[in-house]
């Protein structure tokens with residue numbers, strides 16, 4: 001191994017969501033998904049040899065207890081790469097995602113860890129294999145290996161090696177993502193358990209795979225034609241459909257809070273008034289607005305504290 005390996009991976013926001021696994025251990029999804037990576041917002045991971053002979057996991061400058069769920073997941077992931085060898089490491093990860101943005105960091109975290117491990121052990125694995133490895137850490141991490149618009153193809157093989165992401169050849173400089181942070185008092189059910197519950201108990205979930213496949217088609221069409229209305233409306237409809245399957249689970253999975261609904265209603269009112277803004281939501285109460293550069297100033301005044309990301313430029317408007 002090297003003395004020092006370092007890698008960065010971006011967060012990503014799905015426009016067609018991954019919800020439901022056909023195989024739990026390998027994070028093999030029921031449906032393909034499509035996302036946009038958030039430029040410079042994400043995780044940076046450094047790996048060094050550990051002189052103490054013990055593994056060490058550091059997150060945002062804090063040393064974690066190795067028995068903590070996150071640290072043990074990281075170490076189990078490192079074991080995939082070092083196999084039987086006795087090579088203790090220090091894994092040091094920093095997220096530059098503003099805490100105010102309310103974004104999950106497991107996607108960028110496992111993608112950065114995968115890229116850093118590939119360097120550290122000098123494996124020179126191709127991108128699709130790196131993406132498949134990242135997927136085993138967290139499904140959505142398969143997409144964070146790449147920048148821009150990314151599709152994760154579900155794959156069909158049992159070993160999952162065809163279940164990986166790839167970048168789409170589309171550049172959209174005016175595309176913006178706005179992070180709306182809603183108050184987060186309650187602890188949400190994590191994605192893994194949420195998916196399990198939905199698949200097991202929501203009869204509405206039966207319609208999800210077909211809806212996702214159709215939405216994926218529409219997103220491809222929107223990207224090919226530069227059709228923002230089709231892109232935004234498809235993404236919002238897809239997110240609402242996913243949340244409908246969550247709500248139809250038992251016990252119900254309602255990730256929304258009153259302020260989430262208020263923000264949705266605000267988006268709908270703005271659309272009524274002719275502003276082209278859409279939203280998507282994941283397994284939490286926060287909204288991610290989708291809009292174009294021309295509407296940024298107005299939306300910043302409408303949504304106090306909006307964090308705007310320009311996925312196709314090095315410099316975000318803020319942060």
Ligand code: DP6
Pocket residue numbers: 013014016017018019027033106107137138139140141191192281282283
């Ligand atoms: C709602 O990738 O966090 O954000 O594979 O169990 O780690 P695991 O789940 P995760 O799920 C993300 C779910 C989602 C939709 C999406 O990002 O596609």
